[in-house]
Amino acid sequence: MTQMSNLKKVSNPYIPKLTTIQEIVSENKPVNDLKTFKLVFNNPDDFKEFDYIPGQFAELSYFGAGECPIGIASSPTEEGYLLFTVKRVGVVTTALHNSKEGTAIGIRGPFGNGWPIEDLIGHNVVIIGGGFAFSTLRSLTKYILAKRELFKKLIVIYGARNPNELCYKQDLAEWEKLDDLELHLTIDRPVDGWTKKVGFVPAITKEVAPDSTDAFAIVCGPPIMIKFTIPVLTELGFADERILLSLENRMKCGIGKCGHCCVGEKYVCIDGPVFTQAQLRSLPKEY
Amino acid sequence: MKEKILPKEQLPQILKTLLESYKVFAPIKKNGFYVFGEIETPDEIALNYLNSKIPPKEIFYPRTEVLFTFTKSPQGIDIQEAINPSESRVIFGIRPCDAKSFTLLDKFFSYGKFKDPYYQTRRENTLLIGLACVNPRSTCFCTSINGSPFGEEGLDILFVDLGDKYFVKSLNLKGDELLDQLPGLTPASEKDRFNMTELLKKVLASMTPEIPIENINTKLEQLFDEEVFWDQFSQKCIGCASCTFLCPTCTCFDVVDEETSSSGKRIRLWDTCQFPLFTLHGSGHNPRPTKRQRLRQRVMHKFSYYPKTLDEIGCVGCGRCIIVCPVNQDIREVFKALQET
Numbered sequence: 330m331t332q333m334s335n336l337k338k339v340s341n342p343y344i345p346k347l348t349t350i351q352e353i354v355s356e357n358k359p360v361n362d363l364k365t366f367k368l369v370f371n372n373p374d375d376f377k378e379f380d381y382i383p384g385q386f387a388e389l390s391y392f393g394a395g396e397c398p399i400g401i402a403s404s405p406t407e408e409g410y411l412l413f414t415v416k417r418v419g420v421v422t423t424a425l426h427n428s429k430e431g432t433a434i435g436i437r438g439p440f441g442n443g444w445p446i447e448d449l450i451g452h453n454v455v456i457i458g459g460g461f462a463f464s465t466l467r468s469l470t471k472y473i474l475a476k477r478e479l480f481k482k483l484i485v486i487y488g489a490r491n492p493n494e495l496c497y498k499q500d501l502a503e504w505e506k507l508d509d510l511e512l513h514l515t516i517d518r519p520v521d522g523w524t525k526k527v528g529f530v531p532a533i534t535k536e537v538a539p540d541s542t543d544a545f546a547i548v549c550g551p552p553i554m555i556k557f558t559i560p561v562l563t564e565l566g567f568a569d570e571r572i573l574l575s576l577e578n579r580m581k582c583g584i585g586k587c588g589h590c591c592v593g594e595k596y597v598c599i600d601g602p603v604f605t606q607a608q609l610r611s612l613p614k615e616y
Numbered sequence: 617m618k619e620k621i622l623p624k625e626q627l628p629q630i631l632k633t634l635l636e637s638y639k640v641f642a643p644i645k646k647n648g649f650y651v652f653g654e655i656e657t658p659d660e661i662a663l664n665y666l667n668s669k670i671p672p673k674e675i676f677y678p679r680t681e682v683l684f685t686f687t688k689s690p691q692g693i694d695i696q697e698a699i700n701p702s703e704s705r706v707i708f709g710i711r712p713c714d715a716k717s718f719t720l721l722d723k724f725f726s727y728g729k730f731k732d733p734y735y736q737t738r739r740e741n742t743l744l745i746g747l748a749c750v751n752p753r754s755t756c757f758c759t760s761i762n763g764s765p766f767g768e769e770g771l772d773i774l775f776v777d778l779g780d781k782y783f784v785k786s787l788n789l790k791g792d793e794l795l796d797q798l799p800g801l802t803p804a805s806e807k808d809r810f811n812m813t814e815l816l817k818k819v820l821a822s823m824t825p826e827i828p829i830e831n832i833n834t835k836l837e838q839l840f841d842e843e844v845f846w847d848q849f850s851q852k853c854i855g856c857a858s859c860t861f862l863c864p865t866c867t868c869f870d871v872v873d874e875e876t877s878s879s880g881k882r883i884r885l886w887d888t889c890q891f892p893l894f895t896l897h898g899s900g901h902n903p904r905p906t907k908r909q910r911l912r913q914r915v916m917h918k919f920s921y922y923p924k925t926l927d928e929i930g931c932v933g934c935g936r937c938i939i940v941c942p943v944n945q946d947i948r949e950v951f952k953a954l955q956e957t
Contacts, residue, residue: 342730343683343882344697371692392686392693393875396882418898433693552901578903579895581871584730587887588868589894592903594921599728613840615895615903615913 342584345390345435346375351410353430356461356496362417363461363496364426365402367410368434379436381405383468384444384575384603388583389413390435394424398580398598401439402464402497404471411436414464414496440583441602444469444547444573453482455539457558459530459550460489465575466549467497470504477509484539488515488530488554492523513537531557534565541566547573559606569607576602576609576616592616618795619804620784622775626800627782631658631708633798638706638743641675643668652707666753667711667934671864673721675707676738680885683734683871687879698881699733702741709747712767712774713758713932717864718744719770723926724867743794746771750815752823755935757948759820760827763933766816776812783812827951829929833920835954840916843908845957849950850908852943857890859937859945860914865922865930868894889913915950 352367370376381387386400397419403412417426425434444465454473458466466487473480485504489495495514504512515526515533526533530550539546546567548558555574562572578590578597590597593612595604604612622630634640635656642661644653650665652672682698722739725732749756749765758764768774772791776783783804786795795801839845860866870887874880887894890911895904904910922930931947938946 341697341699341733343734344695347693347695390873390882392688393873393880395873396871416898422898433688435693435695577897579897581869581884581887585728586725586730586732586867586869587871587884588889589887591917591921593916594924599730615909 342437343582345388345396345437346379347371348375348411348434348436350428350430350432350434353428356414356498357493360493362426363414363494364417365412365414365496366425366434367412368436369410370436371433376409379411379439381439382443382446383472384465385439385441386465386583386602387411387413387436387438387440389415389421389425390437391421391424391428392433392435395421396435396437396581397421398440398583400465400468400575400602402467404468404475406472406475414461414467416461437583440598442600444575444603446472449473449545450479451481453540453542453544454480454484455544455546456483456485456487457530457534457546457548457550458485458487459554460494461496462549462551462575463487463496466547467500469547470510471500474504474507474510481543482511483509484511484513484537486513486515486530486534486537486539488517488528488533488550490517491520492516529557530554531561534558534561538565541568541571545571545573549575569610570605572606573603574606574609576604578616617788618786618792619809620786620795620801621804621808622782622784622801624780624782628658629800630798631655631661634706634708637797638704640706640708641672642708652710661709663709663747665709666749666751667714667936669936669940670862671717671934671936672707672710672714673717673864675705676718676742677721677725677735677867680883681734683882683884685879685881689878699737702738705742706745707742708745709775710744710771711749711934712746712765712769712771713749713756713763713934714864715744715746715770716758716763716767716932717770717934720865720922720926720928720930720932721867723928727926743772743790744770745773745775748774748776750777750819752819753935753939754824755938755946756823756933757827757935758933759823760829760948760951761929761931761933764816765819765823766812776815778808778811778815781808783808824948827948828955829919829951832951832954833923835957836916836920839954839957840912845953846908846912848953849945850906850911853890853907853911853945854943855890855892855907855910856942857888858940858942859947860888860890861886862936862940864932864934864936865918889917915947 348368351369354365356363388396390396399413402414580590581587583598585596585599643665645662649669725735774785786792868887869884918930
């Protein structure tokens with residue numbers, strides 16, 4: 330109980346900080362179910378306290394509709410704002426999608442462990458993403474590009490159903506021009522005017538065959554993509570300890586209390602969302 | 617540690633004294649069953665109870681509670697935190713199993729980087745006065761989970777009903793201090809102590825035999841993927857989740873917003889891993905879509921995951937899940953089946 334008497338000093342982790350939507354970008358017009366929100370903290374000090382790394386997430390509040398966990402798509406190297414790419418799925422994400430620039434959005438976080446930047450420094454990094462799960466991979470790619478000298482070779486394989494579903498088109502166009510980033514974009518089926526790769530991410534990963542020497546593979550995408558990409562990586566010689574994945578589970582609190590996201594004795598929100606393939610082997614397949 | 621005797625007719629006087637300085641929660645009868653509620657006079661207390669239907673955890677962790685309120689105006693949103701400093705409180709008449717559940721909840725709500733200020737604020741400044749079980753139910757199994765009908769864990773003071781008087785034992789400094797303030801207590805004699813020990817023996821002998829649960833977590837891990845093992849229990853489950861809602865150690869919650877045109881509140885409410893919606897993804901994917909997986913989750917969480925993260929079994933053997941189950945699911949049958957495999 331002595332521990333408890335100090336608690337007045339600790340801030341309440343359930344209370345969101347206030348931000349304002351500065352910009353909304355539709356990632357997949359005219360479907361429009363993927364939008365990226367640029368949020369700016371109302372109080373600049375809150376942004377200073379929001380000390381995050383790529384791969385972490387935050388709980389976004391649309392007051393009156395509720396809260397939902399969303400991966401942070403911006404990189405801490407981008408100053409002054411946060412980016413979140415939100416797929417319109419349920420009550421909260423629909424409310425977010427219907428809101429306009431200037432709307433107040435609550436934010437709690439950053440939560441979760443994030444991509445293990447310290448481990449990646451000095452190594453080759455292979456980033457493999459599918460669909461809108463690319464958001465925290467955008468964060469990581471931006472981060473690596475901003476601190477390029479700390480990392481070795483950078484390969485990004487990114488696939489979507491069709492060209493329209495590829496997020497961050499402006500970033501991708503810039504990345505294509507870079508010499509120190511090997512970018513492979515792919516779509517599921519041929520489309521007129523598309524000159525890049527065609528095929529599912531696992532097949533393209535096999536074709537690109539990134540060298541596993543001194544490398545980490547970072548994979549984020551729909552479960553089916555992950556399922557078929559891991560064997561390819563294993564075949565290429567990536568050890569389970571060097572295959573990193575980000576899990577998603579339904580969650581409410583983000584701080585290890587509400588119980589929704591637990592997988593075995595681990596919580597996706599505090600022990601994850603990033604796990605190595607080696608860690609996942611010892612957990613129940615409840616994600 | 618002090619040992620005293622209180623004649624039963626003096627109990628109202630003790631409660632009266634407590635009511636002068638504390639908010640007092642005690643077993644009361646409400647809508648036909650026993651619960652823990654605030655009392656204002658000594659005669660509201662209902663000491664004939666075996667245990668409360670709803671665990672007293674709701675005093676610290678209510679079924680629904682407001683996390684914060686907010687108002688919307690053209691100037692923006694204003695958030696008001698809904699934590700009030702807790703007044704000094706006493707819970708009187710809590711059973712040892714439920715007192716033990718608080719030690720688990722204390723650990724759970726304070727472990728890790730993030731603490732739960734709502735639980736902790738209610739929990740601090742609360743003294744726990746227990747009432748030993750002299751009539752354990754057939755569904756009680758605290759002795760199988762390292763507990764006892766006279767258990768002291770989590771309590772500040774323990775009362776034992778010796779028939780015409782209570783044996784009153786303070787268990788720590790706070791308990792000592794409180795006993796000093798209470799009227800009508802006389803020192804316990806050697807004979808009283810002997811009577812209490814004899815009573816405990818009698819009570820223990822009346823209980824359902826202990827079920828050995830050593831190595832239960834290892835066995836559970838081995839059987840995790842054995843569908844047949846889990847099906848024998850999950851097939852009759854109707855998924856009503858009463859077992860988890862009335863469990864003194866269950867902590868899961870949901871969070872929702874409620875609003876009118878200009879103001880609203882964020883509320884948390886007890887939730888349960890026994891409902892499919894608990895884990896359902898926005899995509900439609902569900903990591904635990906079957907009853908088998910959900911029943912397994914409940915058992916694994918209490919007897920495997922809880923020991924791994926908090927070093928304790930997440931069950932106190934109160935038996936509420938057995939009493940309340942509409943299809944007579946008995947968690948002890950799971951232990952027995954584990955021992956037999």
